[in-house]
Amino acid sequence: MKKYICSVCGYIYDEASGYPEGNIPPGTVWADVPSSFVCPLCGASKAEFNENENEKAKPAVSSTSDSHASLPEDISYTAAELSALFSNLAKGCEKQYDSEMADLYKELAAYYNLKSEKINKPDFESLKSLLQNDLSTHFAMANDVAAGQHDRGALRALKWAEKVSLMIRSLLNKVESGKADFLKEKNVYVCDICGFIYVGDEKPEICPVCKVPGMKMTQVGRSA
Amino acid sequence: MHAVRNIRLCTKDCLCLYVCPTGATDTETGQIDAQKCLSGCRLCVDACPSHAISLVPEEYPAQQETSGDVKKALGILSKSKTEQEIAAYEIEEAAETPRAKQLAKAIGMSNRIMAEDLLREAGFMLPQSGEVLKLLNSLVESETSEDFPAAAAEKLIQKLRKINASMKEKTMSKTTDNLLEAFAGEAQANRKYLAFSRKAEQEGHLNAAKLFRAAADAETIHALKHFEVAGKIGSTIENLKSGVEGETHEYKEMYPPFVEQAEAEGNNAAVRTFTFAMKAEEVHAGLYQEAMDTLDNQEEVFYYLCPVCGNIEKVVPGKCPICGVSGEKFIKY
Ligand code: SF4
Ligand code: SF4
Numbered sequence: 001m002k003k004y005i006c007s008v009c010g011y012i013y014d015e016a017s018g019y020p021e022g023n024i025p026p027g028t029v030w031a032d033v034p035s036s037f038v039c040p041l042c043g044a045s046k047a048e049f050n051e052n053e054n055e056k057a058k059p060a061v062s063s064t065s066d067s068h069a070s071l072p073e074d075i076s077y078t079a080a081e082l083s084a085l086f087s088n089l090a091k092g093c094e095k096q097y098d099s100e101m102a103d104l105y106k107e108l109a110a111y112y113n114l115k116s117e118k119i120n121k122p123d124f125e126s127l128k129s130l131l132q133n134d135l136s137t138h139f140a141m142a143n144d145v146a147a148g149q150h151d152r153g154a155l156r157a158l159k160w161a162e163k164v165s166l167m168i169r170s171l172l173n174k175v176e177s178g179k180a181d182f183l184k185e186k187n188v189y190v191c192d193i194c195g196f197i198y199v200g201d202e203k204p205e206i207c208p209v210c211k212v213p214g215m216k217m218t219q220v221g222r223s224a
Numbered sequence: 225m226h227a228v229r230n231i232r233l234c235t236k237d238c239l240c241l242y243v244c245p246t247g248a249t250d251t252e253t254g255q256i257d258a259q260k261c262l263s264g265c266r267l268c269v270d271a272c273p274s275h276a277i278s279l280v281p282e283e284y285p286a287q288q289e290t291s292g293d294v295k296k297a298l299g300i301l302s303k304s305k306t307e308q309e310i311a312a313y314e315i316e317e318a319a320e321t322p323r324a325k326q327l328a329k330a331i332g333m334s335n336r337i338m339a340e341d342l343l344r345e346a347g348f349m350l351p352q353s354g355e356v357l358k359l360l361n362s363l364v365e366s367e368t369s370e371d372f373p374a375a376a377a378e379k380l381i382q383k384l385r386k387i388n389a390s391m392k393e394k395t396m397s398k399t400t401d402n403l404l405e406a407f408a409g410e411a412q413a414n415r416k417y418l419a420f421s422r423k424a425e426q427e428g429h430l431n432a433a434k435l436f437r438a439a440a441d442a443e444t445i446h447a448l449k450h451f452e453v454a455g456k457i458g459s460t461i462e463n464l465k466s467g468v469e470g471e472t473h474e475y476k477e478m479y480p481p482f483v484e485q486a487e488a489e490g491n492n493a494a495v496r497t498f499t500f501a502m503k504a505e506e507v508h509a510g511l512y513q514e515a516m517d518t519l520d521n522q523e524e525v526f527y528y529l530c531p532v533c534g535n536i537e538k539v540v541p542g543k544c545p546i547c548g549v550s551g552e553k554f555i556k557y
């Protein structure tokens with residue numbers, strides 16, 4: 001009997017024990033698990049699971065060796081990045097209870113938001129191809145660089161973002177395969193801390209990716 | 225450091241109101257009055273049963289360095305994530321079904337959070353850091369757009385400049401503290417080795433005596449240099465003033481309780497050495513004061529030092545008025 005691990009949240013499906021709560025009896029081999037199965041913890045689809053040899057999660061993205069080649073020459077920020085940079089500093093000021101400084105950063109964030117370059121008629125498909133690029137090359141390279149510098153903070157941010165990206169890809173895959181109905185009767189939550197998107201009946205107790213308490217997850221409403 | 229209250233956790237009715245010595249916790253806004261809060265007293269923090277109060281530092285240490293390559297690598301992703309954010313919000317706007325809108329919106333929010341986190345780790349962690357200051361400066365320089373919120377940016381720059389300057393000052397004054405501590409240590413070592421050298425001489429260990437003297441002189445060299453670098457050597461008039469202050473403090477405030485304590489403990493040798501020093505310091509203070517008043521006086525003055533108690537006289541006395549030793553023992557300067 002084998003085990004399969006969710007690449008988003010680390011949940012392990014054990015063929016020996018199955019998932020009786022979801023009507024999958026003990027002893028059900030992975031191939032027989034219905035394709036509609038989603039991770040009981042984080043909601044990722046069956047495709048996000050990897051076979052789990054030696055009880056250890058495979059890295060979701062394999063590491064490339066000569067990835068440094070594609071680092072840019074210098075550091076520059078787009079307007080959209082500056083907006084995110086300043087909105088994050090505003091959050092930092094709020095943590096310090098400095099609302100005056102937070103407001104100043106928010107003003108800058110709003111300005112750069114307006115200045116951000118628009119994208120020509122995007123759709124879910126083009127969004128997915130941007131995401132696919134991150135998952136197939138960007139994360140691997142960034143992980144290599146951060147690991148080389150022993151930058152644990154950067155590795156942490158990359159790990160969370162990679163998992164969140166996998167989750168988004170899994171959602172976009174459902175859209176693509178015409179299962180747009182998957183949101184029906186479900187609620188959508190976004191983790192304020194890591195960005196994880198949870199689709200389900202109720203808010204999880206903790207975020208499956210960053211483990212922050214559920215009160216830090218914001219419900220995304222649906223306009224009528 | 226001052227106390228702040230997490231309004232969401234506070235039950236608004238209890239212990240911090242009783243324990244705060246200044247009434248800072250009792251305000252109509254529900255927040256603690258930072259002006260009234262004593263720096264770092266934390267009585268309310270420890271008393272609060274809801275863990276609703278914490279202390280917020282006024283200053284933060286400099287940020288950890290992030291390597292340039294890590295910044296670049298994270299930058300590739302923050303660029304990509306912000307692009308996806310924009311794409312998602314545009315999809316949201318154009319989408320026809322409420323569910324597609326909802327999903328697109330969630331993806332937009334998610335990408336913003338990821339981008340923020342990546343940029344934070346790319347060297348923009350602390351809102352007050354020198355890195356942010358540098359970035360703001362370069363933006364102000366290059367921004368030409370009319371609607372750029374220049375006033376907000378300027379205000380931030382002013383604030384960050386002030387914070388960063390005071391941070392620098394703090395680190396500098398830390399070194400001054402260290403210099404003075406080293407000065408005290410070296411000065412003490414000098415006297416200690418001189419005492420050891422005398423002892424070695426008495427016991428006939430002349431080489432050891434010599435080594436102790438040389439080492440004592442070495443510590444003097446260190447001590448003098450530390451003191452000089454710390455900027456504590458002024459003009460002679462300033463130095464005389466510092467002498468008066470030091471001696472006065474010793475004979476008025478430092479020694480009297482020492483003498484009392486030694487008497488209470490019945491330690492006669494200590495009573496004696498403290499008393500001699502106390503009385504001698506008083507004389508020294510007077511002599512420094514006199515020297516200040518007559519600094520421009522060219523006429524040569526001689527000083528005579530009592531080798532037993534450290535008293536200094538300008539005329540050799542029959543016997544020392546402090547310790548009674550014969551005037552013949554006095555050393556001329
Ligand atoms: S830290 Fe002390 S002074 Fe400040 S609010 Fe709390 S109890 Fe009052
Ligand atoms: S002690 Fe804590 S819970 Fe009680 S009023 Fe003060 S802050 Fe609120």
Ligand SMILES: [Fe+2]
Nearest residue numbers: 006009039042
């Ligand atoms: Fe999962």
Ligand SMILES: [Fe+2]
Nearest residue numbers: 191194207210
């Ligand atoms: Fe999270």
